[in-house]
Amino acid sequence: MNRKSFRLVVLLAVVSISGILFIQIFWMGKAFDLSNKQFEHNVNLALLNVTTTLCEINQNEILPDPIEQLSSNYFVVNLNNKIAPGILEAILKSEFQKREIAEDFEYGVFDCTNKEMVYGRYVDLKEDNASEPTSSQFPQLNKDAYYFGVYFPNKTSTLAGEMWIWGFSSLVLLIVVVFFGYTLSAIFRQKKLSEIQKDFINNMTHEFKTPISTIALSSDVLQSKEIVQQPERLTQYAQIIKKEATRLQNQVDRVLQMATVEKNTISLTRQEINLNELIAQSVQSAQLNLKEGGEIRFEPPVEDIIINADKVHLTNIIYNLLDNAVKYTEKAPTVVIAASSDNDGVVISIQDDGKGIDKKDHELIFKKFYRIPTGNVHNVKGFGLGLYYVKMIVEAHQGKITVDSSENGTTFTVHLPKSI
Structure with missing residues (x-):
């Protein structure tokens, strides 16, 4: 329909x-x-x-x-x-x-x-x-x-x-109305899930199509008789196949892992972390994906911020948010990341100057497999798992994440306790 x-x-x-x-x-x-x-x-x-x-x-x-x-x-x-x-x-x-x-x-x-x-x-x-x-x-x-x-x-x-019979009939009608409302709500939820599933399949198809096509093309080249006479090309195409196969395997593993993991099954390995150093390392990694003319600004606080958290997951949180800020800004992005500390805990904010996120999507973007609909345009790769993972890890640390967006950009703010 x-x-x-x-x-x-x-x-x-x-x-x-x-x-x-x-x-x-x-x-x-x-x-x-x-x-x-x-x-x-x-x-x-x-x-x-x-x-x-x-x-x-x-x-x-x-x-x-x-x-x-x-x-x-x-x-x-x-x-x-x-x-x-x-x-x-x-x-x-x-x-x-x-x-x-x-x-x-x-x-x-x-x-x-x-x-x-x-x-x-x-x-x-x-x-x-x-x-x-x-x-x-x-x-x-x-x-x-x-x-x-x-x-x-x-x-x-x-x-x-x-008039008890009228009261009884009114009660029955009220039950019918409530059931009808519940049914409509279930239909809307199911329709939304169907749209998310459809978008996920489309995104997954585009994500897998590139490495599969590259592997197929490289295989055709390797089957040619002339390639034996050119060992350098043979090695080059073999490396391409290995690289794309590894990329494809990583994508499959990521989908399977994120599709099955639940918040209560996450095992955190807590340790004392210098947040300033961790953010600086994440910024360095994210800068590799910057468009020409883009920049990521981070001015660390004067005093080091020490937090008791899982280093790997916390690094992934910051990198995912930085990566999203870079990917979803059409022009050369300017991303500003800041960190502060008070008696309530640690606050990390990541602000970009992209086109923003519609308010109706603020809650949905943290759901598994959800991506903001873009029709048949798939210029940004992904499965809709990044922000779901971020929220899941933040909540596993007993923190919270919020989003504030306008046509001038988007700001994600992560609140984490210093220790638990």
Whole structure:
């Protein structure tokens, strides 16, 4: 699957999941609203029957629109006569049971003669008992008539509890979304690994192609009859074959070794090292690969820096970083290496004036076999193992390595403890 098709599939999948989530949330809201309206409708019908029964008992006429809903769970009923709390409670319980309203409620009665609230009780329909109100008190309204109020303190939680199937389906959908996200993440990682593998194979092909071609060409020359008459050429081509074979063997050994070694299997041979001298030797070796006009600057500190580390691996770290700084600078490079020491340990920085590294590649360049994509251009040889090796050795020394890059160049900074 090409990159465009892959992005299209991912986009369609994200849109589909987002659409399902939107529909789930939308219908959950609709279902809750429907349950809420059904509850309010049943309460209004029940209170209307309560009003009718009380008016028949008191032989009064029903007031126009006697029921007022002040909030989603608070209802007020206006009457023309006094209200006996005991009778009111019995009628309320009866009517609510008829309407299958199993919600606990509080009721309060207002007596307009004394201008005060005559509080009723908190009624638990499931337990079929009553007690003094435990929720907020009923507010006194600006009314001249008798009225009673009914308050459902647990209405919202009860309605939500009745929608358990929606909650279960939402949980299942959430699991699906999490699984989908994990799958996408795994696909992206796999695709990235596939690209790294592809780049590694391309780089390895180019690395091996040169010595193999040279060996094949030299072998063809040695097979000619005239070469026997020219011992100097015979020796020259034999040396070329040996040199390229050794180079090829070293490349194979390096790939196999780096592909199998792990950080916890590295064996360090620690010794006291003069860091200034070690850096100077690495600089001398790296200068052999400099382009014409390039330079590597190193001004050693006034005082020697002594560190307890593995000399071979530490030398390889510095040489690899210097070699990268030289190779990945298109023009004649100017590389500056510096070292310093404090109570926290040793700091080594290597700065070049190349084109820099994109920020998104800062973490990836330390991964095994990763190289910054350059298409079909392979002007810089390598397998993507150098920085992986550097980080692995630095961490084996219980240190850390950081990178800071811009269009004006890149700086690698290595922090190492003096001793462990």
